[in-house]
Amino acid sequence: MDGIFISYRRDDSAGYAGRLYDRLASHFGGERVFMDVEGIEPGADFVNAIEEAVSSCRVLIVMIGDEWTHGTDAAGRRRLDDPNDFVRLETSAALQRGIRVVPVLVGGAVMPRAEELPEDLKLLTRRQAVEINHKQWDASSSELIRTLERILAHEGGPEPAPFKAKAANRGPAVVANKAGGRALPWVWPSAAVGAVLLGVGVWWWLPMGGPPSERPEPTTALVAAKPESAAPVVVASAPKTDAPAPVAAAVPSATTRPVATPPVVAAASGDTVKPSPSPSPSPPTPTPTPEPAVTPPQIHEFRAEAGEGGTRLCYRVSNADSVTLSPRPGELERAGRDCVPVDVDVATTFTLTARHADKAVRKTLLVSPPRVVVARPVAPVTPVAPVARPAVTEPASSASGLPRRGERWVYQSSGKWRTSPKRRFEMVMQSLVDGLATDALRPLDPDAGPRAESRRSRSGAPGFVTWSEIGFEFSPYLGASVSLAEMGSQRGFATPDYDPQWGDWYSQAKVLGQESVSVPAGTFSAHKVEVWSSRRATGGPTVAQVEPVRVHYLVWYAPEVKRYVKMQRRMLSAASLEMEKDVFELVEHRQP
Numbered sequence: 001m002d003g004i005f006i007s008y009r010r011d012d013s014a015g016y017a018g019r020l021y022d023r024l025a026s027h028f029g030g031e032r033v034f035m036d037v038e039g040i041e042p043g044a045d046f047v048n049a050i051e052e053a054v055s056s057c058r059v060l061i062v063m064i065g066d067e068w069t070h071g072t073d074a075a076g077r078r079r080l081d082d083p084n085d086f087v088r089l090e091t092s093a094a095l096q097r098g099i100r101v102v103p104v105l106v107g108g109a110v111m112p113r114a115e116e117l118p119e120d121l122k123l124l125t126r127r128q129a130v131e132i133n134h135k136q137w138d139a140s141s142s143e144l145i146r147t148l149e150r151i152l153a154h155e156g157g158p159e160p161a162p163f164k165a166k167a168a169n170r171g172p173a174v175v176a177n178k179a180g181g182r183a184l185p186w187v188w189p190s191a192a193v194g195a196v197l198l199g200v201g202v203w204w205w206l207p208m209g210g211p212p213s214e215r216p217e218p219t220t221a222l223v224a225a226k227p228e229s230a231a232p233v234v235v236a237s238a239p240k241t242d243a244p245a246p247v248a249a250a251v252p253s254a255t256t257r258p259v260a261t262p263p264v265v266a267a268a269s270g271d272t273v274k275p276s277p278s279p280s281p282s283p284p285t286p287t288p289t290p291e292p293a294v295t296p297p298q299i300h301e302f303r304a305e306a307g308e309g310g311t312r313l314c315y316r317v318s319n320a321d322s323v324t325l326s327p328r329p330g331e332l333e334r335a336g337r338d339c340v341p342v343d344v345d346v347a348t349t350f351t352l353t354a355r356h357a358d359k360a361v362r363k364t365l366l367v368s369p370p371r372v373v374v375a376r377p378v379a380p381v382t383p384v385a386p387v388a389r390p391a392v393t394e395p396a397s398s399a400s401g402l403p404r405r406g407e408r409w410v411y412q413s414s415g416k417w418r419t420s421p422k423r424r425f426e427m428v429m430q431s432l433v434d435g436l437a438t439d440a441l442r443p444l445d446p447d448a449g450p451r452a453e454s455r456r457s458r459s460g461a462p463g464f465v466t467w468s469e470i471g472f473e474f475s476p477y478l479g480a481s482v483s484l485a486e487m488g489s490q491r492g493f494a495t496p497d498y499d500p501q502w503g504d505w506y507s508q509a510k511v512l513g514q515e516s517v518s519v520p521a522g523t524f525s526a527h528k529v530e531v532w533s534s535r536r537a538t539g540g541p542t543v544a545q546v547e548p549v550r551v552h553y554l555v556w557y558a559p560e561v562k563r564y565v566k567m568q569r570r571m572l573s574a575a576s577l578e579m580e581k582d583v584f585e586l587v588e589h590r591q592p
Contacts, residue, residue, distance in 0.1 A: 012065025060094035296359035320354040406592030416581035479557025524558035537574035
């Protein structure tokens with residue numbers, strides 16, 4: 001079939017692929033452009049189905065975005081290393097069958113290197129790529145259409161409808177159709193122009209008296225031709241000398257007449273010369289303006305404030321065209337900075353999205369409802385003589401290995417994306433009584449402000465601590481409260497909802513063993529614990545890319561610091577996309 005197949009990944013080029021499909025389908029016809037392998041029957045061999053679909057086309061377009069080479073699946077493995085990856089199967093099938101493969105770079109992506117690709121895709125690096133972008137969509141996609149026209153016309157098959165582009169963007173014309181061998185319609189006018197130029201040359205030869213060596217010495221000066229609308233030019237006689245004839249008498253030069261203008265025959269003194277009109281020069285081809293680089297937006301601040309009027313979400317964003325806050329109130333009026341009041345009845349995860357051109361960045365924040373203290377009448381109590389009770393003291397760290405009041409840990413965190421915030425914060429142990437730990441978190445960033453918050457957690461059982469500043473923290477003191485070497489697997493502990501819309505999470509933890517880990521605070525021998533929080537997808541395929549279904553934690557506990565020294569947190573969507581990845585590392589540990 002004389003068709004075009006578009007291969008793409010949904011997580012880095014789905015928007016470009018859909019837009020390009022519409023453009024190609026409107027030009028070549030929808031029956032000649034294919035974008036997805038659909039309708040594979042249950043039990044059918046999908047590898048054979050993909051090969052048959054690709055082999056039925058003459059051109060395979062490989063859409064390459066910034067995650068095409070390095071994108072990973074739910075298990076953290078690179079997709080291109082999977083022999084059953086759809087994109088790899090489509091591209092490999094086209095390369096092996098000799099189908100023309102056209103790499104199309106989108107979103108600022110670059111061509112992958114050969115060493116980054118599996119063996120069956122290395123030939124892709126030898127294919128000339130075409131780049132299309134959002135800012136110059138019409139011009140860049142038009143260049144791709146012209147490339148496809150040449151491929152489909154030169155390699156056989158029905159000739160596609162001619163593409164009408166601006167004259168400034170046209171390349172050199174093709175003299176004949178290689179498939180049919182017939183001259184194109186504009187060849188006859190070109191031949192007529194050639195005949196006219198030949199006649200002008202003969203006309204130039206004869207009046208000048210033959211070749212330069214036999215021509216008589218000129219007696220008059222030469223003048224440059226002027227347009228017909230100009231006044232007649234009077235030519236004066238030139239003095240006759242014994243000097244050789246000037247070169248201008250035999251060969252026209254740039255100083256005597258334009259190259260494409262017929263010569264002017266000189267006359268005697270007092271005569272007038274009416275020059276032939278010169279043809280209008282072709283307009284110069286404009287030089288395309290280089291496309292400016294698109295700078296992604298940045299979210300510098302996103303926090304919650306509790307006041308008398310309720311809860312406000314404050315943000316500070318730069319280089320954004322629009323800012324959206326979900327699940328409510330939607331698009332915000334100010335794209336720079338503002339504080340927006342929100343109603344929070346239950347713990348809610350808010351997502352701030354900043355967009356600029358085709359770039360978007362997001363940041364989430366879990367907001368808990370404000371605490372309301374209700375005054376209750378107290379019944380009078382009969383005074384009772386005080387009873388002496390033993391004082392309750394916190395266990396000493398040197399005896400039990402548990403933390404003490406006033407002990408401090410400084411952490412730094414970083415995210416997956418270039419625009420992800422980099423934080424520094426301090427944890428302070430306020431109290432530890434009967435296994436109930438009370439911590440205070442204080443940001444250390446210069447522009448963060450004195451926003452401290454406190455949380456309580458059980459130190460001797462697996463669980464999560466929910467912070468508005470850093471998100472979810474898994475059992476920070478677990479390694480100091482229980483013997484991790486004997487813990488084995490744990491499940492059934494309380495799991496927080498990351499969003500009211502997507503709940504019903506369940507979690508399990510497992511000790512993987514002991515290993516050495518290096519962080520800014522030093523190198524520690526730590527117990528490694530893996531935690532999976534999971535839920536069933538409920539939103540369907542339309543929200544599969546943004547619906548969280550799994551959160552994976554790796555936590556390293558070092559007994560000598562009584563807390564974890566490193567924590568890695570990854571959030572995966574129903575489409576197996578890595579939505580977020582945060583890493584927390586210990587920077588400093590201080591005893592009281």
